[in-house]
Amino acid sequence: MVMELEERQAWVALASVEGVGGATLTRLVGQFSGARGVLEAAGSGRFARLASAGERGGRLAAQVIAGIEAVARDPRPALAAVERLGLWTLTPMDAGYPARFDVLGVLPAVLYGWGDPAALEPAVAVAIVGTRRPTPLGRALAARLARHLVGRSALIVSGLAIGIDGAAHAATLEAGGRTVAIIGASHAQPGPRAHRALVAAIVERGGAVVSEMAPGKALAKGMFPRRNRLLAALGDAVLVVEAPALSGAINTAHHALELGRPLFVAPGRPGDPTTAGCLRLLRETPARTLVGLSELDEDLDALGIGERHVVGAGATRNAVSTGLGEVERAVAGVIARAPGSLESIVARTDLAPAAVASAVTLLQMRGLVRLVDGALLPMGPLLDGV
């Protein structure tokens, strides 16, 4: 059985065992000269003794050994699970394995993905992360950053979570860019249910949805923090928009600092728990402050991350204003400055509710404004300001 497998297949099969991660796999492969070697040994019964004799404290748990032996007896279920979900796989021995991951001490043994694996080797990549429960302002900022970075031809990397992640992915697609989602769980549970359509769109528009978890692996504590190091590694820079003190985004930010990735943090409001983590990062780490888009451009230029493409900005600006009446322009301006619910827009203008309601409807029909979680957010060209 094992003899029929290629080394790559053996590798994928071995990685599917519960409890076998990048570190274990690398050690075993070294010890048994190849993944096939591991499986052959496991099939012949020599494995348990040899594996538990391993030096460097690498004693394998009994159920991990049992799992490896089961895969050695019949690797087909493990490989079929990958096939069933329509996943491609990348192993460190493949040419397409993202070179940006080289900074990681332990490489993910196998990357599983939907979409275009080539998306993992972009010329420029920026990660945008933040809280699952952002304010409308934060959501709009994430969208604005994503849109702006698409203008620099950057791939936008994020974690597919509700909130800032989702806003960054969606705005990237909206602006015609490519985006990669690195998910913490396996593809059997690809992110929140509300993002199913987003997953399809990411894949369709030349992006990828990637995980280091084999399809069979159950959700476990620590999966998401582990994923965060991949987010930081894949981005040439990491941007944090709104993050509470204890959050995945802060964890990602620390990974970015450890890996030497430039870290940009949007400052928040003192006393506001939604941005408490951001403020702490700015105070306690060498993170850069995200002041504005032009300052971000300057910093990225200095770091040599991507290039500015200023074409079309003026054109879109005109496209926004043409065909809009005075009231619509005023309402669009209010939404672009500070997104919020319809009633908050009414409260912030001197216009009659009827006028605001019809203006908002018109802006929505034009795709310049969209409702997300009850808040009207600027979309498309409106993100650049009116």
Place this chain on the structure above:
Amino acid sequence: MLATLVTAVTSGLNGALVRVEVDVSPGLPVCHIVGLPDAALSEARERVRAAIRNAGFVYPASRITVNLAPADRRKHGAAYDLAIAVGILVASEQIRIGGGAWALLGELSLDGTVRPVAGVLPMVATLARAGHRRVAVPAANVPEARLVDGVEVVALEGLDDAARLVAGPRGRRALAAVRRPSIGVSGPSRRALGDGSTDGDGREVTLVAGVDPVDLAEVHGQPFARWALEIALAGGHNLLMVGPPGAGKTLLARAIPGLLPPLDEAEALEVAVIASVAGLLGDGRRLARQRPFRAPHHTASYAALVGGGPRLLPGEVTMAHRGTLFLDELAEFDRGVLDALRQPLEEGSVVISRAAGQVRYPARIQLVAAMNPCRCGYFGDPERACRCAAGEPERYVRRVSGPLLDRLDLRVGLLRVRPRELLSGPPPEASALVAARVAVGRQRSRTRNGGRLNAELSGAEILRAAQPDAAARTRLADLAEVGHLSARSVHRLLRVARTIADLDGAEGVDEAAVLAAAGLGDPGADRLGSAFAA
């Protein structure tokens, strides 16, 4: 000897004639009540015995059989006490029927006084239809009984009044001969029928007790919700308000009774009949003209909201007939209870079927609902953090089922009011001004639609009534395409647009009205689903 008296029973909002036959014959002293009585009625024998003795009559030591005919109809309540007691007096030959045929309604207390009962109005109406035009009712029930045309109504204070009435001048002698000296029955009556038209504060007391509406001048901020409320009231559209605690949702709703035009004569009578059956009639003497406003608590059961129970009593939807049903904390209501609102919202009436029978109650209501955006109430708040766990706000709003949401034409969000706004800014518009505009809007709608409000129009009718101009029609087509609107959503959008045009005094629906209507259906669209989505 046998005595037969006439009384009535309610069934839904109708009544039915009941004959009380009493036979007193020699035998062991027992009293049997037959003819499907309920528990309250079976206990009548105890009340009647005590009342007869304490009113100064003799309770016969004989075999007493009371039959309530027709025997197959279930009877409930204590309204037959009086007829049974008088029947026993007649059958035991303590009085003779000499005052003509009086229909008797009333519950007896042990001392022989007569207590008011529920449902007098429909019962008297039934008696009148059956040709019984002389009716004696408890004094407190006289005002409602007098609402029935062509009926002679006599007020009763005690059993002796009833006996005197039935005996008439010819039977008086018999009465006087038999009756023992009274032991203080005729004290001052507890419900003196004085003028009774005003209460201590000089306000008019009406038959159905009204609520004291909040004046809109007391509601600060919320320009958007106020605008939506005005449209909802002018067109009869159902309204959902979503906002954090303290935004003023409940205050706005409580202003509604002061914003709606009064009931007309026929509507007021309908409301009074319902209140009579529900036992809600108060001390007043005039028909209430304020539209009902019912605000059941969110723990309300199915029977409380829709109606039912062993006596098939009307529920809150029926008590809110011709008025407003306000459901505060909509998401906290039991889902099954809420879904039962679909029939009344669609048909304007509700059918209750139980083993005890089937009744149809009117329930033409305007539904106004309010809810928090999430359990803690601060989801989406620009300044205050929501304390709900991830995903919980979504689950919270999903507790309101799609089909019910579908019937809430207008959905508006409200913001927390900042203390600053309470103290500064121009004083809010008073209810009287808004009520005047609402009345004009409703009048326009009723004149055009043959007496109906825009919300009551069918799809075909609203297409005719809206008269959208060319630009509005184009916009509507765009909206339908962009939002993937179903035909039903387009109709609903047009109904709201029609009301906006009515409030503006416009002949037809223009582009601005269509766009504004779409804006009104949309807030929180991605959370609650747009009112104008497919």
